[in-house]
Amino acid sequence: MAYQTVASLFSGIGGFEAGFAAAGLKTSLMCEKDPAARAVLRNQFPNIDLVEDVTLMARIPDCDVLVGGWPCQDLSQAGRMAGVDGDQSGLVAHVFRLLDATPKKPNTVVLENVAFSLNLQKGKAVQYVTSELAARGYRWAYRVLDTREFGLPHRRRRIFIVGMLEGDPGSILFDGIKRKAAEDDPPSHIGFYWTEGNRGVGWTPDAVPPLKGGSGLSIPSPPAIWTTATGLFQTPGIEDAERLQGFAAGWTAAARDDAKGDRGRWRLVGNAVSVPVAEWLGRGIAASDIAEVEYQDLGVETASQHNAAWGGPGQTSRYVPSAGEGPGDAKRVSVETFGLNDARTLSLRAAEGFLRRYMKSGLTKNHDFARALANHCGLSEVPA
Ligand SMILES: C[S@@+](CC[C@H](N)C(=O)[O-])C[C@H]1O[C@@H](n2cnc3c(N)ncnc32)[C@H](O)[C@@H]1O
Numbered sequence: 008m009a010y011q012t013v014a015s016l017f018s019g020i021g022g023f024e025a026g027f028a029a030a031g032l033k034t035s036l037m038c039e040k041d042p043a044a045r046a047v048l049r050n051q052f053p054n055i056d057l058v059e060d061v062t063l064m065a066r067i068p069d070c071d072v073l074v075g076g077w078p079c080q081d082l083s084q085a086g087r088m089a090g091v092d093g094d095q096s097g098l099v100a101h102v103f104r105l106l107d108a109t110p111k112k113p114n115t116v117v118l119e120n121v122a123f124s125l126n127l128q129k130g131k132a133v134q135y136v137t138s139e140l141a142a143r144g145y146r147w148a149y150r151v152l153d154t155r156e157f158g159l160p161h162r163r164r165r166i167f168i169v170g171m172l173e174g175d176p177g178s179i180l181f182d183g184i185k186r187k188a189a190e191d192d193p194p195s196h197i198g199f200y201w202t203e204g205n206r207g208v209g210w211t212p213d214a215v216p217p218l219k220g221g222s223g224l225s226i227p228s229p230p231a232i233w234t235t236a237t238g239l240f241q242t243p244g245i246e247d248a249e250r251l252q253g254f255a256a257g258w259t260a261a262a263r264d265d266a267k268g269d270r271g272r273w274r275l276v277g278n279a280v281s282v283p284v285a286e287w288l289g290r291g292i293a294a295s296d297i298a299e300v301e302y303q304d305l306g307v308e309t310a311s312q313h314n315a316a317w318g319g320p321g322q323t324s325r326y327v328p329s330a331g332e333g334p335g336d337a338k339r340v341s342v343e344t345f346g347l348n349d350a351r352t353l354s355l356r357a358a359e360g361f362l363r364r365y366m367k368s369g370l371t372k373n374h375d376f377a378r379a380l381a382n383h384c385g386l387s388e389v390p391a
Pocket residue numbers: 016017018019020021022023038039040041044059060061062075076077078079098275278279280281
C-alpha cells in the first residue's frame with residue numbers, strides 16, 4: 008500500500024512528525040510560528056516545507072492526514088484557563104477553516120491537547136472539536152493516552168482526538184482500552200516538582216512528572232527525582248528531557264540560545280507530543296488491515312468523568328468512564344532502566360526552599376521524603 012501523506016499544523020519540534028515518520032507516514036508540510044521551534048524543525052526535517060503562521064494559510068496541500076497539537080495555554084491547569092475561546096487555544100478554529108478551504112479533505116484528522124481540557128468548562132473545547140469534525144462528515148473518537156504506558160518513565164496524560172471520513176477512528180485509538188495500568192509498588196524513584204510545594208508537588212511514583220512547556224505565565228523548569236534507596240535527589244538535564252519525550256538526545260540543540268542557555272529548549276520539549284505515542288498512532292493510521300478492536304460494550308450514553316469517547320454524524324456519542332491509557336502491548340520502563348545521562352544533583356538552595364514550602368503547606372506529608380530531603384540539605388532534622 009502507498010504511504011499516507013501528512014500536513015502538520017502547530018508542528019512545534021516535530022513530535023508527531025518524528026513518530027509518524029517512524030511509522031512510515033510522509034509529512035509534506037509543517038507550520039510553526041515560534042522561531043526557536045522553527046530552527047529545530049529546519050535542522051531535523053530539512054526537506055519538508057515549513058510555513059510560519061496558521062492564520063495566514065489559505066489552504067493545506069492534498070494529503071491523507073491533517074495533524075495538529077494545538078496550543079494548550081488556555082486549556083491547561085497551569086495556564087490561563089480561558090478555554091477554547093482564548094487567543095491561543097482558539098487557534099484550533101483554523102484547522103476547521105482550512106478543512107473547509109481544501110477541496111479534497113484529508114481522510115484522517117488527528118488533534119492533541121492536555122487531558123485537563125476534558126475537565127475545563129465541562130469539556131467545552133473537546134465538544135467544540137468533535138462537533139466541528141462531525142459537521143464535516145467525520146466520525147470521531149478520542150482517548151487520553153499516557154506516555155508512561157509507551158516505554159518511557161514520564162507521566163504525561165494527553166487527549167488524542169481522531170476524526171475519519173472513511174474508516175473507524177476507534178480501531179486506531181482504542182487498542183488496549185480494556186487494559187488497566189499496572190500497579191508498581193514500592194516505588195524506587197519518586198518524581199516531583201521542586202519549584203512547587205505549596206498546593207501540590209506533582210508526586211509521581213516511578214516516573215518523572217509531566218515535563219511542562221511553561222504556561223506563558225511561568226518559566227519552564229526541570230522536575231526532580233528522588234531515588235528512595237540512596238537518598239539521591241537529581242534533576243534531569245535537557246538531553247534526558249528530550250529522551251523522556253522519545254526524541255534523540257540533542258534533538259533541540261539548534262534552539263540553544265547563547266544568552267539564555269537551554270531555557271528555551273525546556274519550553275519546546277515540554278510542549279511536544281511524545282514520539283512513541285505518535286508512532287503508535289501513526290502505525291494505526293498506516294495499517295491497511297487494522298485489526299478490529301472490541302470496545303463498543305464499554306461505551307455509555309452519559310458519564311460526567313470519562314477518558315475516552317466516540318461519535319460522529321448522526322451517531323449518539325458514547326463515553327468510556329475509565330479507559331486504559333496505554334496500548335494493548337503497554338510496557339512500563341523504570342527510571343533506573345531508562346537511565347538519566349545528564350542529570351545533576353538538586354542544588355541545596357532549591358532543596359531547602361522546597362522543603363520549607365512543603366513543611367509549611369497544608370499538604371499531607373510523606374515523612375520519609377521530608378527526612379531524606381533534610382538529609383540531602385545537611386540538616387540534622389526536618390524544619391517545622
Ligand atoms: C502544543 S505546541 C505543539 C507541539 C508539537 N506537537 C510538538 O511535538 O512539538 C503548539 C505549537 O503551536 C505553535 N503556534 C502558536 N501559534 C501559531 C500560529 N499562529 N501558527 C503556527 N503555529 C503556531 C506554538 O509555537 C507551539 O509550538
